[in-house]
Amino acid sequence: MIELRNLRRDFQVGDQTVHALADINLRVAAGEYLAVTGPSGSGKSTLLNVLGLLDHPSGGHYLFEGRDTTTLDDQAQAELRNRRIGFVFQFFHLVPRLTARQNVELPMILAGIEPRERARRASHTLARLGMSDRVHHRPDQLSGGQRQRVAIARAVVMQPALLLADEPTGNLDQASGADVIRILEDLNQQGITLVVVTHDQSIASRAHRRVHIVDGRIDQDSGGNEGA
Amino acid sequence: MxxxxxxxxxxxxxxxxxxxxxxxxxxxxxxxxxxxxxxxxxxxxxxxxxxxxSALGTNLLIVLPGRSETAGASPATLLGETPRDLTLDDARALERSRHIRRVAPVSLGTSVVSWRSRERDSVILGSSAEFLPLRHWNMAQGRFLPAGDLDNAEAVCVIGENVRRELFGMHRALGEWLRIGEYRFRVIGILESKGQSIGVNTKNLIMIPVASAQQIFNNPSLFRILVEARSREAMPLAKRDILDIIRDRHQGEEDITVITQDAVLxxxxxxxxxxxxxxxxxxxxxxxxxxxxxxxxxxxxxxxxxxxxxxxxxxxxxxxxxxxxxxxxxxxxxxxxxxxxxxxxxxxxxxxxxxxxxxxxxxxxxxxxxxxxxxxxxxxxxxxxxxxxxxxxxxxxxxxxxxx
Structure with missing residues (x-):
């Protein structure tokens, strides 16, 4: 489903070139549960951004469902993000002036789906995540764990193939964090491909496959199908 | 989206x-x-x-004595002559043009006006019966100056509202005789107030026949002649006729100015x-x-x-x-x-x-x-x-x- 070939991402810091990602080769099959770990600044977030088409690689190729994304234009990439990829962020990134349901409706608004269908699907998705009684609350009326559930609902409402989570528990207490991880794993059980970036070993250890990154390179890959 | x-x-x-x-x-x-x-x-x-x-009148042409442009030197300018005056005969001559509907000569001055012990200064406007329809004025009471020969210096006058109030007060003005300078005039009408209209306020005005005004001011020349053309289209033709007629009468000298209201407007x-x-x-x-x-x-x-x-x-x-x-x-x-x-x-x-x-x-x-x-x-x-x-x-x- 995902294939990275000799992927590079360089940043220009002053007159120095920093290799945030260097020579990454990675394959992720559909339905996998992958944890990306590594120290701060190792490039794991950059990898996630590249996977989510938010960042453009400086070199190499990124094949998503067999299509080389490096040749797609803004419009086509946006459409992929909209329909095939879901994001969950550490800081939730809910729009503060919108209610939980309106936040969940956002990707469907962008996709041009009818209002009635949007409301139905948003309510349904929130209900699946146990948020039926919080549909009309705004983010500032929700707890951290509830906000992250809304964010997850928003990420999966378009039924994407790939769910990317960047430190999804980083801003949550132990209990809500565990809750969120369970939800993500449930979604994975139902077939979604899950990639979680984390520095929490206990979370990483739950994943079926762990990729450890150091200085922009894959240091360890428990899946071991690198270079295939 | x-x-x-x-x-x-x-x-x-x-x-x-x-x-x-x-x-x-x-x-x-x-x-x-x-x-x-x-x-x-x-x-x-x-x-x-x-x-x-537009309150001045429609299709209005104003004839002024003297030329407003100085184009070339004529004998008159060399000799320092003043331009010829406009006279009542000039005004009468203009009526010949078939493009002209009405002609109203205007003689203007000020004089002391009195009735019994009351007196005031007033603007005296001498003209003819044509003046009223030409300027679209109306009468409040009585009638306007009588039609007839322009040379007929009848002793009648039409007064404005302020003049009536200040001279007669509560007294009935129509039929009274008032004194303008050395002459006595009978009040035959009162003008309807139209407000200020390019310098002339109907309220403060006294109108008398043009020949009478010439007597009072002892001056045979006219202040100007107001002319109404038959239609809007006739205005240029009327203007040409006016210039032709007056030139013929003034020994070939074009010594008048014709202003059309349209041009000013x-x-x-x-x-x-x-x-x-x-x-x-x-x-x-x-x-x-x-x-x-x-x-x-x-x-x-x-x-x-x-x-x-x-x-x-x-x-x-x-x-x-x-x-x-x-x-x-x-x-x-x-x-x-x-x-x-x-x-x-x-x-x-x-x-x-x-x-x-x-x-x-x-x-x-x-x-x-x-x-x-x-x-x-x-x-x-x-x-x-x-x-x-x-x-x-x-x-x-x-x-x-x-x-x-």
Whole structure:
């Protein structure tokens, strides 16, 4: 489903070139549960951004469902993000002036789906995540764990193939964090491909496959199908 | 993304930042209101002057003695002669032209007027029966000067409202004899007040037959001759006839000036239209300022909402959606500002009309359209730069910021 070939991402810091990602080769099959770990600044977030088409690689190729994304234009990439990829962020990134349901409706608004269908699907998705009684609350009326559930609902409402989570528990207490991880794993059980970036070993250890990154390179890959 | 959703989202964003939206709305509204009020003022002044001139009469030509242009040297200029006077015979001669409907000679002066012990100075206007229809004046009481031979110096007069009140007070004026200079005149009519009309106020006027005026002032020359052409189209022909007839009578000398009311009116019209355009243009600058304000505030909004923009991109909004959202915000603001400004402007010109009833201060339709158009165009145009900046924002950078 995902294939990275000799992927590079360089940043220009002053007159120095920093290799945030260097020579990454990675394959992720559909339905996998992958944890990306590594120290701060190792490039794991950059990898996630590249996977989510938010960042453009400086070199190499990124094949998503067999299509080389490096040749797609803004419009086509946006459409992929909209329909095939879901994001969950550490800081939730809910729009503060919108209610939980309106936040969940956002990707469907962008996709041009009818209002009635949007409301139905948003309510349904929130209900699946146990948020039926919080549909009309705004983010500032929700707890951290509830906000992250809304964010997850928003990420999966378009039924994407790939769910990317960047430190999804980083801003949550132990209990809500565990809750969120369970939800993500449930979604994975139902077939979604899950990639979680984390520095929490206990979370990483739950994943079926762990990729450890150091200085922009894959240091360890428990899946071991690198270079295939 | 559907148009309706774009508008909803933009409106939601505007509601989310109330203070900022209100300030931009205010700036736009003031700009549009300024254009409406100032152009209505200019237009009001133009129409006021136009009304004043049309009150003079229709298809009116004014014949003045003397030439207003000095083209070449004639024997008269060499000898330092004054131009020939206009006389009653000149006026009578003009009636021959078939392009002329009415001719009214005018002799003007001031004199002391008295009735019993009361006296005052008054403007004395000598003319003929034709004067009344020619100037579109009306009688309040009695009748106007009698028709007949211009040389007939009948001792009758028609007085204005102020003259009647000051000389006669509560006493009945019609039929009374009043004294003008050395002569006695019987009051046969009272003029209806028409207000000020290019220097002559009907209220303060005393009208007598032109021959009588020539006697009082001991002057056979006329102040001017008023001529009404048969139609608007006949005016140039009437003017040519006047010049021909008077030249024949003045030994081939063209020593008169013919002013058409249209020419005067056209000049004033041009002046006041220019004035209206100018104040409108100045007011439009405030619209441009409002546009720049919108740009500024939108730039701040883009910075404030980087996280939101990054999020929308992550959720699958292409750059042009983001551009559209921000432009829609500015367009909504501009439209709302234009509507409010329009209402304020109409209110302002209504207040002007109430305060100065003589000033028909209606904003011209083109100014209202231009104000709304300029507001929309500046709003959208000045939002393009911030919107493009938003559209090009790197989502990774945008999302890197902390936000709940």
């Amino acid at each position: 559907k148009a309706r959703d774009v508008i909803d989202f933009a409106a939601g964003a505007l509601r989310g930042y109330r203070m900022r939206s209100l300030l931009m709305l205010l700036a736009m509204a003031i700009g549009v209101a300024a254009v409406v009020v100032l152009t209505s003022l200019g237009e009001g002044a133009r129409r006021y002057v136009a009304n004043q001139f 056209a000049t004033f019209d041009r002046i006041f239209s220019a004035l209206t355009y100018t104040v409108g243009g100045i007011a439009a600058i405030s619209l441009a300022v409002a546009g720049i304000l919108i740009m500024n505030v939108m730039l701040v909004a883009v910075t404030q909402r980087t996280a939101e923009i990054g999020l929308l991109k992550a959720l699958g909004a292409p750059g042009r959606h983001i551009l559209l959202l921000f432009v829609a915000e500015a367009a909504l603001l501009s439209a709302a500002g234009a509507v409010i400004g329009m209402a304020l402007g109409q209110l302002g010109s209504y207040a002007l009309r109430t305060a100065f009833p003589e000033l028909p201060a209606w904003a011209p339709w083109w100014a209202s359209l231009a104000a709304i158009g300029t507001a929309m165009i500046t709003g959208v145009l000045f939002s393009l730069l911030p919107a493009r900046r938003a559209a090009r924002l790197d989502p990774v950078m945008a999302l890197a910021r902390r936000q709940t």
